[in-house]
Amino acid sequence: MRLFKAQHKTMTDESLMQAISTGDKHAFDELYARYAGPLLGYFMKMLWRDREKSEDFVHDLFAKIVNKPEYFDVTRSFKTWVYSVANNMCKNEYKKAEVRKGMSNGLDNHFSLSDKNSNVMNEVQDKFFQEAFQKSLTILDDKHKEVFSLRHLEGLSIKEIADVLEISDGTVKSRLFYATKYLAESLKEFNPVENR
């Protein structure tokens, strides 16, 4: 049994996907253990820190892996593929949110959260820096937020981000530069140099 578990621990993501397609439950457990947490964090950052929605997205993504493992191209990197699927799910959610916003009475749940966060940023200083940063990341434009999250929080390379988002490397660098400068600017009030 120890050999069996160790076997899956050392398998690559792509090999686990092949094993899942043959009905290997241990392979699915291993893949879930590797990616469920990071994907939940990614969805949290991309979906306005909505925990319920993020949990649902993680569930839907892994259900897709179970039901349609043939959608994965074995010649590609699984990490790139799964984040591109997650990113597309987020884009679809943005479109649905736009439709809901147009049909609503003018209230926007997401921006109400941001407004609340801006109040927090104004009220607290250093000890709430972490929260302020997360909120700044939340209100960041989607295309810049996804690049920044994938690069600095999920640890993908420039090339992998370009594959996930299906854009050029130069565009990735440009968006990454803008997002970083924006976050730095939005957190200027926490800068110890300026506060001296």
Place this chain on the structure above:
Amino acid sequence: MEKELVDIIEDKKFIELTSSERESLKEWCSTEEEFDQLKLVFLEVEQMKRTQVMTPRAETKNSLDAIFAQKHSKIPPVFWYNSFFTVLYPTDKPIQRRPLMQIAAIGLLFLLVYPFVSTNKLIETTPQLAKVEEPAVKEELKGLSAEKDKTIVDDLDENITDLPETRLQESTIEMSPGVEGLIFSCPEPAVASATYSWTTDSRVDASSSLTGAISDHPDGIFIGSSTNSFSQAASSQPAVFDLLTATF
């Protein structure tokens, strides 16, 4: 931003930057204020990665397990020998690193090498198996037989040549039925009186069958044909006849 630049921003202060590092960071931050802002951002990112390790709820996993069981319900459970085969023949490894292939390669190598190693040993341990030596044994046996025959003939010749000196000395020659082509000859005239006996216990008196058996010489020396012959027909002596037919 490259990982090296992020590390520089996280690890160093602005006044500690070398000229080359400042040149590299010029695009991102040219002043100390901008540098510290970036430092805050990246330090917070590292803090988030360390502290905010999120785990999905157990309900999510249970629901996915149910979906998996429903999808693969017809697949039989994994038996122990399946995992055993997985260990011996892991498909995710290169073919030369699979234990089963390595064992097969070693076995094949052994089969190829074994005949070369064991050939000399066979020759050394079992020389009697070589067929080339069998005719030599036969020749040796034939040589022994011929030598035995020759010894018998020589003994007989010796007895015959000694006759003039010993005069009418009786000699008894033991002959086996296998002796072939025995010819009695004497280089000098002599009167031979010999009794030949065979292992068959048949006895022939040769003195009564010599041609011209009576000699005029006072000492009894016979001068004439040296060929001894039987005066009596062989057919009248069944024993002699049997001997002749047996030998020829």
